[in-house]
Amino acid sequence: MLIHWCKKKIISSNKYILEKAKKQVKKINSMESVLEKLSDIQLIKQTEKFKLLIKNGNSLESILPEAFATVREASKRVFGMRHFDVQLLGGIILHYNCIAEMKTGEGKTLTSTLPVYLNSLSGKGVHVVTMNDYLSARDVKTNKPLFEFLGLTVGLNLSNISSNSKRKAYFSDITYGTNNEFGFDYLRDNMVLSKKNFVQRKLNYALIDEVDSILIDEARTPLVISGDIENKSDLYLKINNIIFDLVQKIKKKCKKKYYFVIDEKQKQIYLTEKGLNIIEKLLLDKKLLKKNESLYSLNNIILLYHSILSLRAHILFFKNIDYIISEKKEILIIDEHTGRSMVGRKWSDGLHQAIEAKERVKIHNESQTLATTTFQNYFRLYSKLSGMTGTAVTESFEFKSIYNLDTVKIPTNKPMIRKDLTDLVYLTEKDKIAAIIQDIQYRIKKKQPVLVGTISIANSEIISQKLSSIGIKHNVLNAKFHSQEAKIISDAGKPGSVTIATNMAGRGTDIVLGGSFSKYKSIQNNCNTDLNSLYLKKKWEKNNNLVISSGGLHIIGTERHESRRIDNQLRGRSGRQGDPGSSRFYLSLDDSLMRIFAPNGIKNILKKFGMKNKDSIEHPWVNNVIENAQRSVENRNFEIRKQLLEYDDVIDKQRFVIYQQRKFLLYNKNISYVIKNIAKDVFEYNIKKYTNKKYNKNYNIIRYIQRRFEIDFNIKINIVYVNSVNKKNFEKKIIDLIYNIFIKSYCIKKRKIGKKFMEKIEKSIMINKLDFFWRDHLDSMDYLRQGIHLRCYAQKNPKQEYQNESFKMFISMITCLKNEFIKKLCFFIFKNEY
Ligand code: ADP
Numbered sequence: 001m002l003i004h005w006c007k008k009k010i011i012s013s014n015k016y017i018l019e020k021a022k023k024q025v026k027k028i029n030s031m032e033s034v035l036e037k038l039s040d041i042q043l044i045k046q047t048e049k050f051k052l053l054i055k056n057g058n059s060l061e062s063i064l065p066e067a068f069a070t071v072r073e074a075s076k077r078v079f080g081m082r083h084f085d086v087q088l089l090g091g092i093i094l095h096y097n098c099i100a101e102m103k104t105g106e107g108k109t110l111t112s113t114l115p116v117y118l119n120s121l122s123g124k125g126v127h128v129v130t131m132n133d134y135l136s137a138r139d140v141k142t143n144k145p146l147f148e149f150l151g152l153t154v155g156l157n158l159s160n161i162s163s164n165s166k167r168k169a170y171f172s173d174i175t176y177g178t179n180n181e182f183g184f185d186y187l188r189d190n191m192v193l194s195k196k197n198f199v200q201r202k203l204n205y206a207l208i209d210e211v212d213s214i215l216i217d218e219a220r221t222p223l224v225i226s227g228d229i230e231n232k233s234d235l236y237l238k239i240n241n242i243i244f245d246l247v248q249k250i251k252k253k254c255k256k257k258y259y260f261v262i263d264e265k266q267k268q269i270y271l272t273e274k275g276l277n278i279i280e281k282l283l284l285d286k287k288l289l290k291k292n293e294s295l296y297s298l299n300n301i302i303l304l305y306h307s308i309l310s311l312r313a314h315i316l317f318f319k320n321i322d323y324i325i326s327e328k329k330e331i332l333i334i335d336e337h338t339g340r341s342m343v344g345r346k347w348s349d350g351l352h353q354a355i356e357a358k359e360r361v362k363i364h365n366e367s368q369t370l371a372t373t374t375f376q377n378y379f380r381l382y383s384k385l386s387g388m389t390g391t392a393v394t395e396s397f398e399f400k401s402i403y404n405l406d407t408v409k410i411p412t413n414k415p416m417i418r419k420d421l422t423d424l425v426y427l428t429e430k431d432k433i434a435a436i437i438q439d440i441q442y443r444i445k446k447k448q449p450v451l452v453g454t455i456s457i458a459n460s461e462i463i464s465q466k467l468s469s470i471g472i473k474h475n476v477l478n479a480k481f482h483s484q485e486a487k488i489i490s491d492a493g494k495p496g497s498v499t500i501a502t503n504m505a506g507r508g509t510d511i512v513l514g515g516s517f518s519k520y521k522s523i524q525n526n527c528n529t530d531l532n533s534l535y536l537k538k539k540w541e542k543n544n545n546l547v548i549s550s551g552g553l554h555i556i557g558t559e560r561h562e563s564r565r566i567d568n569q570l571r572g573r574s575g576r577q578g579d580p581g582s583s584r585f586y587l588s589l590d591d592s593l594m595r596i597f598a599p600n601g602i603k604n605i606l607k608k609f610g611m612k613n614k615d616s617i618e619h620p621w622v623n624n625v626i627e628n629a630q631r632s633v634e635n636r637n638f639e640i641r642k643q644l645l646e647y648d649d650v651i652d653k654q655r656f657v658i659y660q661q662r663k664f665l666l667y668n669k670n671i672s673y674v675i676k677n678i679a680k681d682v683f684e685y686n687i688k689k690y691t692n693k694k695y696n697k698n699y700n701i702i703r704y705i706q707r708r709f710e711i712d713f714n715i716k717i718n719i720v721y722v723n724s725v726n727k728k729n730f731e732k733k734i735i736d737l738i739y740n741i742f743i744k745s746y747c748i749k750k751r752k753i754g755k756k757f758m759e760k761i762e763k764s765i766m767i768n769k770l771d772f773f774w775r776d777h778l779d780s781m782d783y784l785r786q787g788i789h790l791r792c793y794a795q796k797n798p799k800q801e802y803q804n805e806s807f808k809m810f811i812s813m814i815t816c817l818k819n820e821f822i823k824k825l826c827f828f829i830f831k832n833e834y
Pocket of ligand 1: 104
C-alpha cells in the first residue's frame, strides 16, 4: 500500500519536473537564431565566457539555456546533427539529478553531450559511465570532436592502462569509463601508499548510460579487490571426484529428493540425514575422513562445507547458463540479466573453486578481501548523479528509494508504431521452439529481419542448431563473442537477416533498418562522394525501403525474463525513431518462470480442456499470470539488493572513517599531535587494563606494569620513580609518567634522525597497521555476515544484531590498531628496531 502511494507520488512529481524542463527548451530554442550568426571562433569563446560566469558565482542552472544552445549549434557544425527538442528535454532532465527514460534510437549519445558540457564547465570533472570498455571507447570517439571543438578535454579510463594514463584521464574535463573501472579505481586509491599515486579527483558528477543495467542489475554483486591466500586445489579435486560419482548415481536412480533439499531460487542445497550419511561414508571410503571420526567434529566440518559447495556446483550451476569457460580455460560468470560474461568477478567462499574443480580447469587460490564496496555506495559518493536508459520506469521506485533519483519518461521524437503482439503459450518447450522456427521462416520469406532474444547461451545454441539443421543462415551473439558484438548487431537490420542474441548482448548499439549506414552517413556529411560510396548509398536506401515495406525489425522472445524491464529492452530494439516493427514472446509451460509460478497442475487442466501439443493459448489470463510472476521476482530481487545495501551501509560508515583517516595521513606531513593523542589513549587503556586485574598489593601492580611495558612497548620505567608515585591518583600519575618518558624519547629520536625521516617512518607504520587491521576486520565482518542469520533461531533480528556486533568489532579493531601502532613506534624509538 505504502509502496503504491510512493509510486503515485513519484509520478506526479515527475510531471512537474517535465513541465519545468519544457519551459527551458523554449528558452534554448529562442537563442538559436543569435548563436547561428556567431563565427566558429566566437562560438568556441562561449566556453571561456561560461567558465568565467561560474567562477564569479553564477549557478550552472542560470547558464543552462545558453550553454545548451551553444552545444546544439556546435553539434550542427561538427556533426551535421541538430539536437531534437526531445533531446534537449532529456539533457535538462539529466542535469536535474534524474534518470531520463529515452527509447532506443532516440539518440542518447548526442543527448548526453548537453549536461556533460554544462557540468564540466565548473572544472570539477564529469564521469560518463558505460557498461563496457568498447562502449566507452566508441562514445569518446563519437563525442570527442564536439567537446574539443568547444575547448574541453576528454579522457578515456580503460582497464588496462597505466596509473599515469589514468590520472591524465581523470584530470580531463570529461572522463569516460566503465562502472567497474571507476569503482575499482576508487578502492585502489584507498590502498595507495603515497598521495602522488592517487588517480581520481573528488567525485563530482556522474552520468550513467544504460543506468538500469548498472545501478540495478550489476548492483547485486559487490565490487571486491582481493589478494590470494591458501591453495587448496587438492582438496577441491578430491571432493569433486566423490561428489561427481555421487551425483551420477543419484541422477540414474532419480533419488535427489532423498538425499538433499534444493532451493532453486536461493541456489542452495540442504542435506537430509540420508545425504549426510552417504557423504560421510564416501569420505571414509576415500580416506579423507578417519575411522571413528565424525563429520561434525570441528576438524572435519571443512569437509562437509566443501562437499556442499561441490554439490551446489554440480546440481545448481550450469555451463553456458551460469558461466562459460573462456578461451584461456577460465570460468567466467555470466550475468543472468545481461547474458554478458563478468570478467574479473568471482563467486565467493570457495564456490568458484568448486566449479573450477568440476570443470577440471586450473583452480585458483582462495582470496582475502582487501577492499570492497557496493555500486550503490560508490555512486552515492558523487555530489551529483544522473542516468539514461531505454527502460527505467518499472524500476523508478528503487531508483528513488536507493539513489534518490527521479525517473522521467521523455517523449519520443516520432510516434512509436511498433506492434507488440500478445504472448503465445505452448504446452512443451519442443512445441514452442517449432512455432518459433515457423515464425522465423515466415518473416524471412517476406525479407523481414528477425532478432531472436533468448535468456541463456544454451537456449541461443538450441535455436541456432535448429536453424542450421534446416539451412537458415543466421548470426549468434552472446557473451562468448563479445568483440564481434557491434558488427553483428549493425548487420541485424539487413533484409531477411536472422540474429540470435542473449537478452542484452549488443545493447548500446543501434539496429538500423537495412543494415548499418555509417558509410551512408559520411556521404550525407559530404565527406565522401566517390562512386563506390554513392553505390553503397543507393544499395542501403534500397535495403532500407525493402525492410520498411516488409514490416520492419521483428523481435522474437523465446522466454519471458524474470524482469519486465529486460523484456521491454528486447522489444525496444525494434521501432526506433518511428520505424515500423513488431514483437512477440513465445512461452511454454516448461519455462522456468512458468514452472515456478504458474498454478500447479495447469498442464493437465489445459490438456483436459482439449489443448493439443501444437496448439497455443493466447489469453489475457496468461499475461496476468506472467506479469504477477515477474512482479514477484522483481520484488524478491529488489529485496536482495536492498539487503545487500543494508548490510553494506553498516560497513560503509566504517569504510568512510578508515578512508578519511588514510587520506588525512597521506595529505598531512606533521602527524605528531595525532601520535601524542593516540599514545595517551593507549597508555591509559593498558594501565587501566592492568590495574583492573585483581592484585592485592600495589607493589605487585607496579612490578607487573613495569614488566608488561618493557615487553610490549620496550619502555623501561625507572623503579625509583615508580616507587615514589603517590598511591593516591595512582593510575593518572603512572600514565603521565609513562607518557612523559615516551614524549621525551620521541622528541630526542626526531632530532637525532631528522624531522622528515621521522615523519616518513611514523606514517608508513601507521598506514601499514591501518591497512592490516582493516583487511582483517573485513574478513571478520564477512564471517559475521555469513553466520548472522542463525540469530533468527534465538528470536533476534539479524540486521540489528549485525549492526551491534559490527560496531563492537570496529571499536575493538580501532583499539588494537592504536595499540599495535604505538607498540611498533616505541620499539623504533627506544631500540631502533624498526
Ligand atoms: P540510443 O543510444 O538512444 O539508442 P544512439 O545514440 O545510438 O541512440 O543514436 C541512434 C542514431 O541516431 C545514431 O546513428 C545517431 O547518430 C542518430 N541521431 C541521434 N540524434 C540525432 C539527431 N538529432 N539528428 C540526426 N541523427 C541523430
